[in-house]
Amino acid sequence: MLIIDSVLKRLPLRNTYSSVRFASTAALLLLAATIAPDVQAQSSPTQYEASRFLMQATLGADETEINRVVSMGFEAWIDEQLTIAPGLMEPEIDDRIANDLNTYGQHRHHAWWRQVMTSDDLLRQRIAVALSEILVVSEQSIFDEEGMANYHDMLLRNAFGNYRDLLKEVSLHPIMGLYLSHMQNRKADPSINRFPDENFAREIMQLFSIGLFELNLDGTHVLDSEGNSIPTYDNTDITNFARVFTGFAFGGPNNDINDQWAFFWGDWDTDEPMKIWVEEHDTDEKTLLRGTVLPAFANDPGRTPMDDLDDTIDNLFNHPNIAPFIGYRLIQRLVTSNPSPAYVQRVSNVFEDNGSGERGDLGAVVKAILMDSEARVMPGSGSELVGRLREPYLRYVRLMRTFNASSPNGTYQIPEWGAFDDFNQYIFASPTVFNFFLPDFVPLGEMEAAGLVGPEFQILNSTTALRSLNAYRDPLSDYFMNQEGDDRVSLDLSVEYSLSGDVDTLIERVDLLLAYGTLSEETKTTMRTAYESMPNWWDDNEKVRRLIHLAMMSPDFSVFQ
Amino acid sequence: MNSGNSNKYSRRKFLGQLSCAGIGSTALYSTLLSLAMTGRASAQSSPPTSPTNLNVNNAIPGSGDYRCLVCLFLAGGNDSFNMVVPRETTEFNNYRSARADLALAASDVIDISNPLNGKAYGIHNSMPELTNLYNSGDLAFLANVGTLLEPTTVADYENETAALPLGLFSHNDQQMHWQTSVPDQRSAIGWAGKAGEILQSLNEASDVGMNISLDGMNIMQQGNSTVPYSITTHGVTPIDGYNADWLPYIRPAIDSLLSQEYESMLKRTFADVTRRSIDAEQEFTAAIDAVPDFSVSFPDNHLANQLEMVARSIGARETLGMRRQTFFVSMGGYDLHDGVLDVHGPMLAEVDAAVKAFWDAIGELGIQNDVTLFSTSEFGRTLSSNGAGSDHAWGGNQFILGGAVQGGNIYGEYPEDLSLDGPLDVGRGRIVPTTSVDEYFADLVKWMGVSQSDLGTVLPNLNRFYDLSSSAAPVGIFG
Secondary structure, eight states: OOOHHHHTOBOOSSSTTOSSOOOOHHHHHHHHHHSOTTOOOOSSOOHHHHHHHHHHHSSOOOHHHHHHHHHHOHHHHHHHHHTSOOOOSHHHHHHHHHTTOOOOHHHHHHHHHHHHHHOSOHHHHHHHHHHHTTSOOOTTTOOOHHHHHHHHHHHHHHTTSBHHHHHHHHHHOHHHHHHSSOTTOOOOBGGGTBOOOOHHHHHHHHTTTSOSBOBOTTSOBOBOTTSOBOBSOOHHHHHHHHHHTOSEEOOSTTOOTTOHHHHHHSOOOTTSOOEEOGGGSOOSOEEOGGGOEEOOGGGSTTOOHHHHHHHHHHHHHTSTTHHHHHHHHHHHHHTOSSOOHHHHHHHHHHHHOOSSSOSOBHHHHHHHHHHSHHHHSOOOTTOTTOOEEOOHHHHHHHHHHHTTOBOTTSOOOOOOTTHHHHHSOOTTOOSSTTOSSOTTOBOTTHHHHTTOOOGGGGGOOTTHHHHHHHHTTGGGSHHHHTOOSTTOOBOOOHHHHHTTTOHHHHHHHHHHHHHTTOOOHHHHHHHHHHHHTSOTTSOHHHHHHHHHHHHHHSHHHHEEO | OOSHHHHHHHHHHHHHHHHTOOSOHHHHHHHHHTOOOOHHHHHHHOOSOOGGGGTOOOOOTTOOSOEEEEEEEETTOOOGGGTEEEOSHHHHHHHHHHHGGGOOOGGGEEEEEETTTTEEEEEETTOHHHHHHHHTTSEEEEEEEEOOSSOOOHHHHHHTOSOOOTTTTOHHHHHHHHHHSOTTSOOOOOHHHHHHHHHGGGSOOOSSOSEEESSSSOSTTOOSSOOOEEOBTTBOOOSTTTTOTTOTTHHHHHHHHHHSOOSOHHHHHHHHHHHHHHHHHHHHHHHHHTSOOOSSOOOSSHHHHHHHHHHHHHHTHHHHTOSEEEEEEEEOOOOOSSOHHHHHHHHHHHHHHHHHHHHHHHHHHTOGGGEEEEEEOSOOBOSSOSSSOOOBOSOEEEEEEETTSOOSOEEEOOOSOOOTTSTTBSSTTOBOOSEEHHHHHHHHHHHHTOOGGGHHHHOTTGGGTSOTTOSSOSSOTTO
16 A cells, blocks of 8 residues: 555656756657657648647647648648737736726636637747746735736747747846845845845746756756766855845836835836846846856946846856756647657757747747657657646646637636645646746656656645546536526537537547547547436436546546657 | 665665755755655555654653644634733733733633743633633643744844744745745745654555645645645545446446556556545545544534544544544634724634534544644734734744643743833734744654654754754643
């Protein structure tokens, strides 16, 4: 007998927080063998291939979108998406505030849902969620709806922009300033033993840009002559970076950086970038990574605190780690938990140079991730080790999106109070800056033995394993489908209902929409048997919804390959 | 791993590495995450034999081989300087003037004495049962406890010469800090979770975890490699319909989906966890269903319902093979920015009746010496009034109930002078704590059997307040 929550959760003793971990050469070889190197993006994908592609590139898509991809091809679809303007959250929040309506966390969630459900920027919405799991802030500590919405909008706006711009905007965002406490962080005063807060300085290196260990472009660790990983920074570096992040406080039009009072007591403006007060900023010389020295202001007339910030962002952005560090994390969110080093290398190459000499072009990186042969190969024999456990909350979102949830008045007041307890995941609600799960989490058992990571398995435990499955039935329940009122949200299952008399066709359709044709014959048989043994006094529509729920509970759906 | 010793050794070796991690607190966090205290390793290496094998302190002679902590979390910030008030004349007058329209009168409290300093105190008169338990020696109070990073004075606070907890006076951060006992970080690893990982080898390995929450996910019981086992007042939540006769299709369908031979290793792992989670639910449900009803009747409110389920679960401890457990229950509504005098008393009365019923139920199980219930709350409240309520503050008073508790005492240092701008006031009657949560929790986990040498693992900041080589517990709640 085993203690389940313990057994399945474990990190290896070495390589903690490595960007990429391959404990087993055997696993590497196996992975390599499963991937046909020369799979070219097809100009006209099948419906199944299109459905699978949209599982990677969107938070959910319906049959219409599948058919668009079939007719456009992958590349043209991506190129189109890269040009679509972001569907932003903050306007809905600002409207509420302007109309003197109470504005709480749920309203921000409703605003997010509305964009996810109605905006055309499907790829951008997906990437922003992935970025929100790397550049983490959390509503569990921050209660400012306008600022939190503005932060997510920043991720949306920059999703296909340049990572350097994004990293700088993150550093200046007041929500990040509040979350990682460089807001109103003062320069040292050794006479009273006061030193700058190091929180943001540490995390911008460890989590937002370069990570703990020197990486090769393929994501593997650079090793020293004794075979050890090489730390990217030490505590002295953190201290120097912390000195850069001093003097930051609320920005906005009324907060004057020449007025020291405004540093402490200026307007609480969470949708404007922070400003930097030179009086509170450490203006002495600072030594950053790889020999970069920021001059003391006294020796560099005209130098401003913003110059310090720009130089610091450049120091991280030009570090060789950033391409594999960010690329690996995005591949994990979109495609597979255990990409081959060659895949990471290909994506890193595009991060380093998008083909026009630009470094850090996220749009190009996203396209490279999705168009890669390793992303495009359909699972089949030999796919034993590929794929990822789908993020549990995003399975819920996918259900809503696949079946076009909507309400008569166009709002998305989705009742999801229990989401965090059901999934241990909820958009914007990470328990800590380390996200809901770690990139290198290793589930114990055969995945550990095979040298595989499985980040999402970190939140699969004996509670969530059951509660999450129940939560997927909420949108399919009578309660959800048959509420009264203009704000009720319900799924559009008209096509599925019309197939209630033809269970095989119904199952094929569910298979296409939710599992891109990967429901096994056994799974389909199980579903058919269940469908036929449902109480005969049940409404046909109820049977259809229950059948969809069974598919949502199946391992074939739960794991994306 | 073949022996308890090697298991222990690898952990110790790890702790050694930890101290030289040297990349700062997040490196500490990541290293702790690697601390693979797995149930499997424990189960293989150390079947539940003699606790001494495991370097676990089992020092209470004659007690049964079971110990359990129940955390009662009063969410929102209990106004606990109205739960325990000073009754010496000068101290009472200072209290009355500081609290103004929030002050209790002499007739609002039940007088008790504290033998530790010979002074008189009063307990809110909505808590007669807890007062009786205090007088009978089962219940103690701990005065003015709160989150600290180092011993801190008002001058330290004002001159910024002491490090202060992140997000002082904020609900979420202070709740987090009470649960991690590491208030300089925002971490998600709790002290009870870490203690549990040291102690869990005493339990028979089970798919039911030893840390059970009646309040969903909480950080306190989250370990480096374990999460709390979450139940409701009705028990474990199964897959809807799995146990229902009227939905006969669900169980075979689920069983069939989970028993397929998947080619994908990830699917196999997913199916395996789900299968075992279902089995754990079945095991737990069967175990608590077999516990006879208590003769005491619990009040019908959410807190009492939670505590009744805790008592039932404790009643199933032998079936579940548990020798060490923690439980987490909560009651919300303490954020009384308004209505302190009207609302606070009835809320404390609810606690009083629910805890009394729980205690009687534990009495029916005959294991009062083996169960300790303790209160927590993220902060005390301002002594000064905002009109009819109080605002977020810092130190507060807690109670601890247990047969093993040296009850009838008020531990810690109840402030001698609660005057506004008095010696412990950092503003508006926010009282700087004189006992850290680390010291409080150290007493609790030592009683559970965490050895002196492991205290620093569970409570990494404890050594800032307490000499780890001392033989006495920091507070002395258990003598």
